[in-house]
Amino acid sequence: MPVPKMSNLRNSIDRPLLFAGLFIIAILVVGTVYTLIFEGNAALLSPTYLILQLKVASFLGIVAAGMMIVVLLGHIDLSVPWTMTASAMLAAAVGGPFAIPIGLGVGLAIGLFNGIGVAYLRVPSMIFTLGVNVMLRGFMVMLTGGFSPSSVPTDAMLWLAKGEIIGIPNPVIVWALISLAVAFMLRRMPLGRYIYAIGNREAAVYLSGVNTRLVVVASFALCSTLAAFAGILLAGYSSKAFQAMGDPYLLPSIAAVVIGGTNILGGAGRYAGTVVGTILIVLLQSVLSVMQMPEAGRQIIYGVVIVIMLLAYGRGQRLRV
Amino acid sequence: MSNFRLWISHNTGALIAVVLFLVLYIFYSSLHPRGFTTDLLVQNSNEALALIFVSIAQTLVVILGGIDLSVGSLMTLVNAVASEVVIGTGPEIVLGIVICLAIGLAGGLMNGVIIVYGRLQPIVVTLATGAIFTGLALLVRPTPGGEVDGDLSWVATNALSELPATYGWWDSDPGWFNLVSGIPMPIVILLLVILLVWIPYRNSELGRGGYAIGSNEAAAYMSGVRINRSKLAAYTLSGMFAGLAGLYFAIQTGSGNADPIQAGTYTLNSIAAVVIGGTSLFGGSGGAIGTIFGVMVLRSITFCFRVVDTDSAVGFLANPLLQPMFEGLILVIAVTLGAARAFSVKNRLNMFR
Numbered sequence: 054m055p056v057p058k059m060s061n062l063r064n065s066i067d068r069p070l071l072f073a074g075l076f077i078i079a080i081l082v083v084g085t086v087y088t089l090i091f092e093g094n095a096a097l098l099s100p101t102y103l104i105l106q107l108k109v110a111s112f113l114g115i116v117a118a119g120m121m122i123v124v125l126l127g128h129i130d131l132s133v134p135w136t137m138t139a140s141a142m143l144a145a146a147v148g149g150p151f152a153i154p155i156g157l158g159v160g161l162a163i164g165l166f167n168g169i170g171v172a173y174l175r176v177p178s179m180i181f182t183l184g185v186n187v188m189l190r191g192f193m194v195m196l197t198g199g200f201s202p203s204s205v206p207t208d209a210m211l212w213l214a215k216g217e218i219i220g221i222p223n224p225v226i227v228w229a230l231i232s233l234a235v236a237f238m239l240r241r242m243p244l245g246r247y248i249y250a251i252g253n254r255e256a257a258v259y260l261s262g263v264n265t266r267l268v269v270v271a272s273f274a275l276c277s278t279l280a281a282f283a284g285i286l287l288a289g290y291s292s293k294a295f296q297a298m299g300d301p302y303l304l305p306s307i308a309a310v311v312i313g314g315t316n317i318l319g320g321a322g323r324y325a326g327t328v329v330g331t332i333l334i335v336l337l338q339s340v341l342s343v344m345q346m347p348e349a350g351r352q353i354i355y356g357v358v359i360v361i362m363l364l365a366y367g368r369g370q371r372l373r374v
Numbered sequence: 375m376s377n378f379r380l381w382i383s384h385n386t387g388a389l390i391a392v393v394l395f396l397v398l399y400i401f402y403s404s405l406h407p408r409g410f411t412t413d414l415l416v417q418n419s420n421e422a423l424a425l426i427f428v429s430i431a432q433t434l435v436v437i438l439g440g441i442d443l444s445v446g447s448l449m450t451l452v453n454a455v456a457s458e459v460v461i462g463t464g465p466e467i468v469l470g471i472v473i474c475l476a477i478g479l480a481g482g483l484m485n486g487v488i489i490v491y492g493r494l495q496p497i498v499v500t501l502a503t504g505a506i507f508t509g510l511a512l513l514v515r516p517t518p519g520g521e522v523d524g525d526l527s528w529v530a531t532n533a534l535s536e537l538p539a540t541y542g543w544w545d546s547d548p549g550w551f552n553l554v555s556g557i558p559m560p561i562v563i564l565l566l567v568i569l570l571v572w573i574p575y576r577n578s579e580l581g582r583g584g585y586a587i588g589s590n591e592a593a594a595y596m597s598g599v600r601i602n603r604s605k606l607a608a609y610t611l612s613g614m615f616a617g618l619a620g621l622y623f624a625i626q627t628g629s630g631n632a633d634p635i636q637a638g639t640y641t642l643n644s645i646a647a648v649v650i651g652g653t654s655l656f657g658g659s660g661g662a663i664g665t666i667f668g669v670m671v672l673r674s675i676t677f678c679f680r681v682v683d684t685d686s687a688v689g690f691l692a693n694p695l696l697q698p699m700f701e702g703l704i705l706v707i708a709v710t711l712g713a714a715r716a717f718s719v720k721n722r723l724n725m726f727r
Binding site for chain 1: 441493494495497498504508510511512655698701706725
């Protein structure tokens with residue numbers, strides 16, 4: 054029967070993936086036309102440029118992977134910027150072989166704190182993580198105000214962020230491994246299925262005998278640990294851990310998740326979408342700066358693109374009773 | 375339950391904020407070296423008014439059960455515009471103010487139209503429109519600067535007595551005026567806005583519709599509430615309040631600054647103030663009056679840090695390196711107490727929402 058086949062085909066193509074993929078191609082085409090006209094080359098299509106973009110995207114991608122986990126729950130983590138900063142700064146301050154474990158530990162601790170506030174105290178995640186972000190900022194001011202600890206990343210951090218294996222930058226490899234792990238967790242592990250289920254209706258999951266609070270805590274811990282890892286990588290990439298280094302990552306990470314088709318209210322979304330959303334945002338920012346668009350124009354286009362992508366496939370149901 | 379007890383139970387959050395504010399402010403002004411004076415009140419109310427307007431803008435949207443991450447950016451945009459247009463002759467200044475408020479209204483309407491007719495979630499829409507407003511603000515004012523009419527700045531940031539003294543609209547001598555001449559102008563502006571905008575809105579069909587939508591949108595729809603109209607009105611009015619904040623901020627600082635970080639700070643503080651002021655983030659309750667006290671609690675905490683004696687037992691609070699940490703800690707504690715459902719829900723199943 055041809056009819057079910059057609060509908061199967063239609064269902065198998067994920068609209069967010071399709072739209073975001075087409076948009077990425079559109080960005081590359083527009084950028085290439087620009088460079089062909091004004092610079093006489095197609096620099097945007099060179100492997101060097103594309104691999105560099107993937108490398109830049111890997112930091113955002115890792116943050117977005119963690120953000121997606123909590124967004125799937127129907128929560129949000131606004132403490133990501135200073136989780137990144139605090140982890141990176143503390144890792145650099147400790148130095149030595151324990152730098153990276155310490156940084157990740159800091160992220161884990163922040164995540165557990167967030168998770169306990171959201172899952173056990175039942176504070177709305179938006180407001181709790183917001184407060185934690187402010188608190189972390191104050192904490193770092195306190196720690197680094199009187200004296201200046203080392204902000205130089207260790208050799209291991211530098212290698213992770215700047216090294217490469219057979220021509221592929223290490224951050225891209227790290228991002229790929231994390232992506233595989235997160236995708237596997239969301240698809241195949243009970244934890245992943247609980248996360249989707251809680252995003253749909255937590256009360257039902259609770260009544261099915263799942264310890265939903267533990268799932269929420271674990272998700273926030275994962276999110277913060279991933280953010281901490283991104284912060285450590287970023288410190289290695291920029292050869293310095295500095296105040297507010299995570300601030301430019303909050304809104305793009307949320308944007309990457311929702312552009313990738315994840316429902317901001319939780320319960321639905323594919324991990325592949327988040328990867329494509331990340332690449333879209335990084336590429337858009339990069340091509341706009343290649344075109345020498347001033348910051349003002351970049352912000353406006355960035356906002357308009359998010360709205361258009363959402364209007365294309367993120368619309369809710371009409372209220373009918 | 376009697377009406378009074380019902381009223382108390384409906385406004386517990388706001389009443390706690392009022393008490394908290396009074397305690398903090400009395401503590402602050404008694405420790406202040408010059409004590410409680412008109413000058414102190416003028417200075418403090420100046421520091422609070424812009425955040426109050428932004429937070430009222432946030433409140434209007436939170437009542438619907440939404441959230442607006444663009445209020446700070448819209449305020450910044452209007453702030454940038456105001457530093458260009460609120461100057462010149464009298465009519466020019468009035469026109470400039472009208473332009474500023476119109477931009478605020480338009481920004482809010484844009485949010486509303488995208489959210490209502492696009493059927494999108496407010497959090498992501500305002501995330502995106504926030505970027506657009508920031509971009510526009512940077513277009514208008516790439517570098518900090520600009521100028522706002524000096525007389526207007528002076529009058530709007532001082533006691534009421536400066537109004538007749540500067541513009542000579544009436545003789546400032548007669549007895550009746552002495553009673554009110556010490557009231558800071560920001561408080562007068564706030565009272566006027568509350569009386570002329572918030573209270574009429576709150577009691578209108580549109581405003582009540584907003585509360586109904588926040589309580590239960592499907593039930594509101596079935597009861598004949600005009601959902602789209604109420605939502606559009608709330609977002610548009612919210613934009614106007616963000617505009618008022620930007621306008622006052624320009625008048626207060628005498629300049630404009632398209633600073634995205636400052637925009638973010640205002641947005642985040644507005645959410646905190648809304649929660650401390652007793653408005654539920656789930657919508658359907660609370661209001662602007664509670665939010666005003668929420669802002670004043672937030673601001674009083676900052677004020678208190680300024681006057682702590684460095685030699686006393688709590689002298690470490692005065693350490694400027696520790697202040698951001700304690701402000702954050704207090705913010706977390708305040709919002710946790712204000713918003714934690716674990717303490718208020720009896721049936722565990724009701725916690726999942």
